Amino acid sequence: LQSSSDSSSPSSKIHVVVVPLPAQGHMSPMIHLCKLIARDPSFTISLVNVDSLHDEFVKHWVAPAGLEDLRLHSIPYSWQLPLGADAHALGNVGDWFTASARELPGGLEDLIRKLGEEGDPVNCIISDYFCDWTQDVADVFGIPRIILWSGTAGWSSFEYHILDLLEKNHIFHSRASPDEANAVIIDYVRGVKPLRLADVPDCLLASEGQEVLKEICIKRSPVVKRARWVLVNSFYDLEAPTFDFMASELGPRFIPAGPLFLFDDSRKNVVLRPENEDCLHWMDVQEPGSVLYISFGSIAVLSVEQFEELAGALEASKKPFLWVIRPELVVGGHSNESYNGFCERTKNQGFIVSWAPQLRVLAHPSMGAFLTHCGWNSVQESIANGIPMLGWPYGGEQNTNCKFIVEDWKIGVRFSKTVVQGLIERGEIEAGIKKVMDSEEGKKIKKRVQNLKILARKAMDKENGKSFCGLQGWLEDLKAMKLDR
Numbered sequence: 001l002q003s004s005s006d007s008s009s010p011s012s013k014i015h016v017v018v019v020p021l022p023a024q025g026h027m028s029p030m031i032h033l034c035k036l037i038a039r040d041p042s043f044t045i046s047l048v049n050v051d052s053l054h055d056e057f058v059k060h061w062v063a064p065a066g067l068e069d070l071r072l073h074s075i076p077y078s079w080q081l082p083l084g085a086d087a088h089a090l091g092n093v094g095d096w097f098t099a100s101a102r103e104l105p106g107g108l109e110d111l112i113r114k115l116g117e118e119g120d121p122v123n124c125i126i127s128d129y130f131c132d133w134t135q136d137v138a139d140v141f142g143i144p145r146i147i148l149w150s151g152t153a154g155w156s157s158f159e160y161h162i163l164d165l166l167e168k169n170h171i172f173h174s175r176a177s178p179d180e181a182n183a184v185i186i187d188y189v190r191g192v193k194p195l196r197l198a199d200v201p202d203c204l205l206a207s208e209g210q211e212v213l214k215e216i217c218i219k220r221s222p223v224v225k226r227a228r229w230v231l232v233n234s235f236y237d238l239e240a241p242t243f244d245f246m247a248s249e250l251g252p253r254f255i256p257a258g259p260l261f262l263f264d265d266s267r268k269n270v271v272l273r274p275e276n277e278d279c280l281h282w283m284d285v286q287e288p289g290s291v292l293y294i295s296f297g298s299i300a301v302l303s304v305e306q307f308e309e310l311a312g313a314l315e316a317s318k319k320p321f322l323w324v325i326r327p328e329l330v331v332g333g334h335s336n337e338s339y340n341g342f343c344e345r346t347k348n349q350g351f352i353v354s355w356a357p358q359l360r361v362l363a364h365p366s367m368g369a370f371l372t373h374c375g376w377n378s379v380q381e382s383i384a385n386g387i388p389m390l391g392w393p394y395g396g397e398q399n400t401n402c403k404f405i406v407e408d409w410k411i412g413v414r415f416s417k418t419v420v421q422g423l424i425e426r427g428e429i430e431a432g433i434k435k436v437m438d439s440e441e442g443k444k445i446k447k448r449v450q451n452l453k454i455l456a457r458k459a460m461d462k463e464n465g466k467s468f469c470g471l472q473g474w475l476e477d478l479k480a481m482k483l484d485r
């Protein structure tokens with residue numbers, strides 16, 4: 001499929017093969033990036049998924065405006081990775097990455113070779129940071145790899161310091177006790193402020209499957225140096241010292257490129273779950289700034305007990321709430337009886353959906369605060385809409401994001417424990433809601449996040465935004481490379 005406005009043959013275009021990590025939080029920014037590339041008629045894009053996901057993806061795929069010409073390909077993979085998988089269904093992350101590195105390079109090589117034989121040679125690979133195996137494939141064909149880093153620049157500095165963290169025995173050893181994790185201060189990760197061991201990305205502290213993960217992380221960390229560009233889905237004014245440090249190590253190829261979703265005025269994520277847009281009508285009749293939005297992203301789960309404490313707190317808070325309850329959110333399922341009672345009692349107070357049009361929810365005038373698991377997309381979307389946060393991290397690097405939110409940027413509050421560390425009782429949840437929505441501190445938080453909203457939008461300004469101009473810069477670089485070949 002070619003753009004009707006451009007009659008040039010496919011091979012005269014710059015053909016980029018895009019390899020996302022098959023998870024919602026990584027797919028969303030990658031698709032936004034594709035939309036940005038597709039604006040330039042010099043490019044043609046092939047999106048590569050793994051087999052099990054591809055079928056589901058194609059079934060639900062409605063090309064968003066601007067991506068009508070996107071080609072969809074798949075490569076064989078033995079793991080079933082439905083996008084609707086919860087944290088448990090995904091299994092051991094270490095095994096998953098090991099299988100990817102073993103199985104996927106051959107499939108991608110075959111695909112790139114085939115495209116070349118069909119007269120449509122591939123000029124570069126754009127892939128998620130965690131698909132580091134794509135660098136070897138790029139090297140086989142002598143083409144550049146461009147990394148999309150879909151977390152904070154701060155997290156990338158942790159990845160960059162993996163050997164130091166290991167040497168000091170701060171990661172991948174048996175978990176420190178909560179007291180120790182709070183007492184030990186990590187002050188040698190350059191570009192980020194000193195923080196407690198407890199705030200180092202959870203995925204690096206992981207004890208489960210740690211030997212496999214440890215090896216993967218050690219191998220992955222230096223691969224970033226071989227990439228032509230590293231596009232970071234964050235913005236300079238939010239993390240200036242980290243961007244400065246990483247650029248001093250990796251050179252000007254390490255660039256702020258976010259918030260990517262702001263580039264696209266449609267405010268739509270490409271998702272594989274049906275979005276319930278009725279909630280927007282419900283929001284239309286709520287008071288401005290009054291709604292508490294609760295979402296745990298696409299993977300995090302809650303115990304039945306925790307779910308009930310949260311429900312009890314929401315009810316007691318009397319705040320209008322919009323709550324995303326994915327079908328698999330509660331491990332083992334919630335009790336119908338108490339859930340139905342909750343729904344009945346709060347039918348005039350709240351609205352429940354199984355998946356929300358989050359970008360439009362956060363932009364709605366009735367939004368007040370976001371109780372979030374601190375996945376980076378959710379956090380950045382909240383910032384770019386000026387919405388204060390109540391952070392309740394689950395896994396990955398969400399604990400680090402939460403630390404940044406509360407201590408560095410001061411645009412939210414948090415509970416005493418993460419979801420996986422243990423039960424938070426309803427009293428604490430209710431107090432957190434009141435703090436972020438009703439207190440004097442809450443007002444200051446709101447002011448700060450409103451300021452960051454302005455900076456986020458400035459970064460993506462199409463005239464002279466730092467992120468936007470950086471993104472144009474690497475597209476021009478690719479064009480120049482193609483001319484040179």
Ligand code: UDP
Binds near residue numbers: 324358374378381
């Ligand atoms: N999202 C959405 N509707 C929902 C929940 C989430 O559109 O009901 C989107 C959200 O806007 C974000 C992504 O899904 O872009 C979740 O990514 P995040 O990094 O926040 O969390 P993850 O799912 O990776 O844990």
